[in-house]
Amino acid sequence: MSDSLHLSGERFQVVYELRGSSDEAAAAARAIGIEQTVEFPEELVERGSIREQIFGQLTDFHAIDDDVHEATISYSVDLTGGELPQLLNVIFGNTSLKPGVRVKRLELPAALLRMFRGPRFGRDGWRERLAVGKRPLLCTALKPMGLSPHELARLAYQFARGGIDIVKDDHGLANQPFCPFEERVKRCVEAVGKATSETGERVLYAPNVTSPADQLAARAHFAKREGAGALLISPGLMSFDSVRYLAADDALSLPLIVHPALQGSFLVHRSNGISHGVLLAQIPRLAGADAVIFPHAGGRFSFTPDDCREIARAAAEPIEGIAPILPVPAGGMPLARVPELWEFYGNDVILLIGGALHRGKDIIATCREFRRCVEAG
């Protein structure tokens, strides 16, 4: 076995929550550091550099409850090669296949953080781009699917006239024959431009660039050239590294909003998966997302207020060299809940109201009502 191995010595930590008896949890904790690294019978690895440097090391293990334990495993930063897919693989690749193990927190040292540039804009970038000082930012989605680009553009105009800051595609708008990407982007940019020329306010249109892997760059740059002000992407459909790729593109330089499509199965079971804070804020932030959409508690999904607080905290907490980003609570919120959402998240939030803006007779008037809610404070 290799004895010429010289790793940097820098390590990052993953805190796992383990379900089961204390014996089961202790066995699971010991297994993780092997499973996530060498994936090899432990007894066949001779003492030496692989054991010392490559193995994940159990640095803490304690009970939270009779059947819930927490284990901290440290991994060499070198195992990631500075690449996001491999970082995710070390964190939870094979272990995702084991019931009873959930990633709870990541503790990432400067040596690892330096490998990622994170969000290009972040919280402050949104406010600069929109020239909005303190209040929550407002967002809505172009929907329902089935409308033509012309009809969606008409909606985009109304939203922009009504004082919405960010008008995004519904995440299900891709490049369907009834709503082709390029035509939609052209028309919506034009419609939003018309509205802002009338109001003098800034509004960002964010088309959905979730697309086949080889079309992502083309769609993103098409949107940029046409005048889109931000982009929407679903990392669960395309990968977190696609987000990083867009964020790293100097010629693109647009704020990125991520949507949680297909990520739910990591979240809904407390006994396996990845915590809300890690999956919906810490990892997207590392990847370079500027804002993260998720369903707020009490809507038609299953997130709790604690889950939402965890996401908001992970979006905002100071991380060396990685800008804070904005949470985007959504998921069928009615206008009546805006004051509660504002209180819950504070000013640093993008409030996303979708279908509810269509409930009044006049969309522009309903948007203005939404806007007044966050100017009242």
Added chain:
Amino acid sequence: MSDSLHLSGERFQVVYELRGSSDEAAAAARAIGIEQTVEFPEELVERGSIREQIFGQLTDFHAIDDDVHEATISYSVDLTGGELPQLLNVIFGNTSLKPGVRVKRLELPAALLRMFRGPRFGRDGWRERLAVGKRPLLCTALKPMGLSPHELARLAYQFARGGIDIVKDDHGLANQPFCPFEERVKRCVEAVGKATSETGERVLYAPNVTSPADQLAARAHFAKREGAGALLISPGLMSFDSVRYLAADDALSLPLIVHPALQGSFLVHRSNGISHGVLLAQIPRLAGADAVIFPHAGGRFSFTPDDCREIARAAAEPIEGIAPILPVPAGGMPLARVPELWEFYGNDVILLIGGALHRGKDIIATCREFRRCVEAG
């Protein structure tokens, strides 16, 4: 609302398994067709073309058990725009966030299947490339992580000399400083070439090209130029569409093996997620994977014999225009289980034995023993 909508009329079906009382399941079934398409308050969508063509339609609902129901929803093929990320989004995007809903089966019509070319090689392609007639194919992984390219190449030589058909990188080998991708590929190709020139047999080396989104094509083509015989990729880390992208590349034209890293959370809870057959065979096959790795029952993971049978069936069942592929049961199997695995899967399987090949004193001899197991039949 739009009344100029003219979709093709072709529809595909998703069978969902729903947990909860019959009332809860009925409500969930009604919600899915809206959630996965318009994501809009139903009562705000006027009668007409969107309701008729865009909404998912509940075509069947029945009880399996007191608290398990099955709902079939049909969706317009046009909603996918012929794109894999959006197909996955329609199948389970937002609904992945709902506890109690699991994707059980996909029923895909010719109109949808035509949008995907599927595996370039498939079951028969492996046998042709390897010139192996009937017996199970043999595979192993280069590990443990921490070995240098030189040391891994030495192992690759031994495996190839011992009669292994496919020598793949461990899925955790990326482009780490202690084992750079290009050096590893060069050395392992060379080592396998040396062995085959001695034995006269064919052996395919499959390096892991799981990588940052913008490096995938370069790594895959580097591997091809150097003489790799197949590629390994983890769609859970990079996206299923990355697999499709590689499979569609005429200039690349290498068989693809997919690994289930980070996909476990879709599988381990029976009450939410995606069935083993769909996630580990039907979708990879549509995407163009030629072989799918998964942990066989009775190892250190939690798959049952039925899960494994479901995967094998979905890999093999006739699908119009989409070649059958090979299951690759793995997950810490000892040599002693080879006869049982052979009986379970039949001849059309790639048996992947990893760490166990290192248990003997002499790796070449242990590989030959493995090979004899499948020539004994």
